[in-house]
Amino acid sequence: MxxxxINGKKVIAEDGATILEAALKHKIYIPNLCADKRLRPYGGCRLCLVEVKDQPRLFAACSTPAGEGMEVITETPRLRKLRQTVIELMLVHHPLDCPECDKAGECDLQDLAYEYGKPEGRFLRHRKEAASDIRGPLIELTSRRCILCGKCVRICEEHQGRAALG
Structure with a gap:
């Protein structure tokens, strides 16, 4: 053990647990999109970055092992600004047409955009429209909604043993 x-609260984590797993076990919220208990830690979305006392850099909570005596801070002005920028970049290629989407109201990205993002960001002028890519009878990639979190690619590779999307 x-x-x-984490945020001044003493917690106990299982050996080998990540900072994110330790936080979630103790009901401490750290925003994330690419973390999935079915997949190996990845750290690609960068939303779960946290500060660790006496460390100059930030750490991805989903891929950093919890360490003995570690003091983690999950919410600071620096982290909030970084998360706003990350969400803003994710929304560059993701249309803000939530009312038309079948995930509306049950979407982690939508929730994070309300919490951190801005509906019209400084990067939107770089948006490129892309057509859907039908890969077969069961797979249609709608790249205009892709936020590059890597989940679908990793599910195919790690669970199906195929690089069907990557």
Whole structure:
């Protein structure tokens, strides 16, 4: 067992647990999109970046192992600004047509955009429209909605053993 502190709260994590797993076990929220318990840690979306006391850089909570005595901070002005920028970049190629989407109201990206993002960002002028890519009877890639989190590619590779999307 590992003892660490997250936002001033002492928590215990299983050996080998990531910072994100330790936080979630103790009901401490850290935003994330690419983390999935079915997949190996990836750290691609960068939303789960956290500060660790006495460390100059940021750490991806979903891929960083929890360490004994570690002091983690999940919300600071620096992290909030970084998350706003990450969400803004994700929305560059993702249309803001939530009312038309079948995930509206049950979408993690939508929730994060309301919390951190801006509906009209400084990068939107770079948006490129892309057509859907039908890969077979069961797979249609709608790249105009892709936020490059890597989940679908990793599911195919890690669970199906095929690089059908990557």
């Amino acid at each position: 590992i003892n660490l502190t």
